[in-house]
Amino acid sequence: MSNNSPEREEVSIPAISVDRSASLGSSAQEALNDQGAPVAQHGAREMEAQNLHIWFGNNLVLEKVDLVFPANTVTALIGPSGCGKSTFIRTLNRMHELIPTAALAGKVLLDGRDIYSPDVDVTQIRLKVGMVFQKPNPFPAMSIRDNVLSGLRLAKLPAGDKESLVEECLTRAGLWTEVKDRLSEPALALSGGQQQRLCIARALAVKPEVLLMDEPCSALDPGSTLKIEDTISYLSDSITIIIVTHNMQQAARVSDYTAFFLAQYGEPGRVVEHTTTSQIFSRPKDPRTESYITGKFG
Amino acid sequence: MIDKVEIQKPWREQSPKRVATAISPALIPILVASILVKTTGLDGKLGFVFSWVLASTVTIVIWPVVIKKRASRGDLFMQTSVVFAGGIFLGAVAWLFQSVLAPGLRAFRFSLLVKDAATVGVDTPLDQGGLLHAILGSLVIVGLATLISVPFGILAALYITEVRGRLVPFTRFFIQAMSGVPSIVAGLFIYAALIVSKVLPFTGLTGSLALAILMLPTVARTAEEVIRLVPDELRYAALALGGTQMRTVLQVVLPSARTGLITATILGIARVAGETAPLLLTAFGSNTTNLNPFSGTMATLPWYIFTQMTLGTENDVARAWVAALVLMVIVAMFFVLARTLGKSKMARR
Ligand SMILES: Nc1ncnc2c1ncn2[C@@H]1O[C@H](COP(=O)(O)OP(=O)(O)OP(=O)(O)O)[C@@H](O)[C@H]1O
Ligand SMILES: [Mg+2]
Numbered sequence: 140m141s142n143n144s145p146e147r148e149e150v151s152i153p154a155i156s157v158d159r160s161a162s163l164g165s166s167a168q169e170a171l172n173d174q175g176a177p178v179a180q181h182g183a184r185e186m187e188a189q190n191l192h193i194w195f196g197n198n199l200v201l202e203k204v205d206l207v208f209p210a211n212t213v214t215a216l217i218g219p220s221g222c223g224k225s226t227f228i229r230t231l232n233r234m235h236e237l238i239p240t241a242a243l244a245g246k247v248l249l250d251g252r253d254i255y256s257p258d259v260d261v262t263q264i265r266l267k268v269g270m271v272f273q274k275p276n277p278f279p280a281m282s283i284r285d286n287v288l289s290g291l292r293l294a295k296l297p298a299g300d301k302e303s304l305v306e307e308c309l310t311r312a313g314l315w316t317e318v319k320d321r322l323s324e325p326a327l328a329l330s331g332g333q334q335q336r337l338c339i340a341r342a343l344a345v346k347p348e349v350l351l352m353d354e355p356c357s358a359l360d361p362g363s364t365l366k367i368e369d370t371i372s373y374l375s376d377s378i379t380i381i382i383v384t385h386n387m388q389q390a391a392r393v394s395d396y397t398a399f400f401l402a403q404y405g406e407p408g409r410v411v412e413h414t415t416t417s418q419i420f421s422r423p424k425d426p427r428t429e430s431y432i433t434g435k436f437g
Numbered sequence: 438m439i440d441k442v443e444i445q446k447p448w449r450e451q452s453p454k455r456v457a458t459a460i461s462p463a464l465i466p467i468l469v470a471s472i473l474v475k476t477t478g479l480d481g482k483l484g485f486v487f488s489w490v491l492a493s494t495v496t497i498v499i500w501p502v503v504i505k506k507r508a509s510r511g512d513l514f515m516q517t518s519v520v521f522a523g524g525i526f527l528g529a530v531a532w533l534f535q536s537v538l539a540p541g542l543r544a545f546r547f548s549l550l551v552k553d554a555a556t557v558g559v560d561t562p563l564d565q566g567g568l569l570h571a572i573l574g575s576l577v578i579v580g581l582a583t584l585i586s587v588p589f590g591i592l593a594a595l596y597i598t599e600v601r602g603r604l605v606p607f608t609r610f611f612i613q614a615m616s617g618v619p620s621i622v623a624g625l626f627i628y629a630a631l632i633v634s635k636v637l638p639f640t641g642l643t644g645s646l647a648l649a650i651l652m653l654p655t656v657a658r659t660a661e662e663v664i665r666l667v668p669d670e671l672r673y674a675a676l677a678l679g680g681t682q683m684r685t686v687l688q689v690v691l692p693s694a695r696t697g698l699i700t701a702t703i704l705g706i707a708r709v710a711g712e713t714a715p716l717l718l719t720a721f722g723s724n725t726t727n728l729n730p731f732s733g734t735m736a737t738l739p740w741y742i743f744t745q746m747t748l749g750t751e752n753d754v755a756r757a758w759v760a761a762l763v764l765m766v767i768v769a770m771f772f773v774l775a776r777t778l779g780k781s782k783m784a785r786r
Contacts, residue, residue, distance in 0.1 A: 234677060290680075
């Protein structure tokens with residue numbers, strides 16, 4: 140057993156109840172350090188950022204990020220706008236380097252191997268580390284079905300039984316019942332929230348090991364949001380999920396661990412606190428974390 | 438029971454007064470001009486046009502002042518001006534069409550479309566022979582030019598928008614410079630480089646090459662613009678799914694820009710369909726049907742129009758007008774084709 144197992148009781152100080160922490164001890168038995176943050180084990184599906192510094196041009200956006208995302212867990216990244224959450228998450232599947240001014244120092248490990256080492260195939264990394272973007276971006280020239288299957292074609296994966304894959308992914312994304320009769324309609328005929336769930340289904344179709352979600356629910360209604368959260372809980376049995384969210388309740392509901400990012404005025408962003416979700420929402424160590432969670436700023 | 442409510446579109450309803458306000462400024466000048474031509478010394482078409490323009494200008498300025506409240510005068514002024522500008526433009530286009538199409542239609546007989554000029558001498562009656570050789574020659578030469586220039590044009594556009602290599606400014610400059618090349622110079626280039634130096638004889642192919650030089654910049658620039666319109670988010674999405682850059686371009690970027698790429702192609706075709714000068718120096722011309730672009734000279738519609746017009750006899754000039762009519766119909770057909778092809782059912786936005 141881990142030396143600092145998370146509590147089960149609900150603590151009411153920040154007025155947020157933590158649902159998910161209860162399942163942590165059972166499914167994944169991660170080692171935690173004395174801060175409550177997980178310790179790297181360099182196993183499969185584990186991601187780790189080591190001493191990561193991220194720049195745009197000469198502008199240091201994130202400084203010395205050390206985070207471990209244990210296999211089959213959900214980690215929520217929270218923090219005020221502009222503190223570098225999206226930038227950070229984009230370094231985890233090497234999308235950061237698509238911006239011409241981007242620069243980076245430090246290491247990002249997946250399955251214990253550095254994804255930035257020169258002999259690594261970028262497309263393989265992006266295939267293993269899927270991503271759902273903040274704004275829904277389905278492919279406009281494709282039907283709903285083809286959107287779900289697009290990753291297979293883009294990555295040249297063997298297709299297998301396409302119809303059941305489409306059904307499985309759309310069901311998991313909570314969209315199946317709404318679109319099952321119109322799979323060959325253009326993806327842009329869907330509403331914004333439906334498009335986002337389609338994008339989630341698309342990301343799931345290539346069976347990623349790690350799924351990055353950048354505010355996936357910011358364009359969704361409460362019903363769809365709950366569906367996505369169910370999907371996240373369900374998926375976290377088999378994949379590692381890192382989700383950026385501005386919704387504290389959501390972070391509390393879906394995540395095992397939470398990392399709080401903060402960029403103080405004129406300074407690069409840093410990770411202020413990284414520990415189990417139950418702890419960060421019940422007994423945050425840093426006063427800045429507490430005031431952010433309780434809505435005093437940000 | 439609830440009464441059944443019918444579908445309505447209240448914003449479509451126009452009050453008679455508003456319709457009158459909208460169309461009277463168009464009618465008043467015509468009326469005024471007619472009266473002036475009838476009653477005064479102003480005479481004929483020129484007199485009518487002159488007084489119409491005068492009356493229109495006055496109406497555009499006066500009408501809003503007479504009709505409307507102060508606040509919406511500017512609005513009505515702009516509205517009438519825009520309608521007039523549009524009307525003048527439409528009139529000019531209609532005039533152009535009418536003056537080209539009317540003589541063509543007068544001389545048109547179906548047999549002209551299915552026979553070539555093998556047996557036609559100077560001033561042969563219209564019911565003998567035809568211009569099939571020129572129609573087919575144009576289709577073959579322009580088609581081949583399209584096949585050559587569209588891939589290169591799209592590749593150049595992709596180099597600029599996707600590869601973003603170090604030579605982008607140079608490529609841009611080169612394409613821009615190419616679009617300024619006069620068509621006769623493109624013909625001369627092929628003539629000097631290939632025909633005079635005996636690499637190729639006068640063939641349809643040399644004609645296609647000359648036209649391809651002219652098409653390339655149009656296709657490349659239009660393609661660049663439409664590919665640029667594809668949002669980066671789609672590229673990111675494709676890359677994040679593990680796509681290579683090539684598959685991202687082939688499976689996501691190009692299909693998303695499909696409508697625009699078809700437009701680029703059609704614009705390129707429209708650019709060269711009427712070119713005469715470069716073809717005189719390359720494909721030359723012919724009185725018989727030749728479908729093989731790799732051997733023998735070939736006739737094209739613009740060349741046919743040019744030579745028939747220079748013959749100057751009544752029947753030959755009439756044939757030229759028919760050829761002009763056919764050329765316009767073919768170009769129009771390409772535009773319609775582009776619209777239908779471009780109307781992909783996925784393109785709904
Ligand atoms: N393409 C870019 N070029 C230069 N600077 C950038 C770029 N993208 C982001 N930045 C800067 O990096 C910092 C972090 O931005 P980022 O988008 O990661 O914030 P965020 O935490 O995701 O914010 P939000 O919650 O609003 O999405 C910001 O100061 C931003 O100005
Ligand atoms: Mg963001």
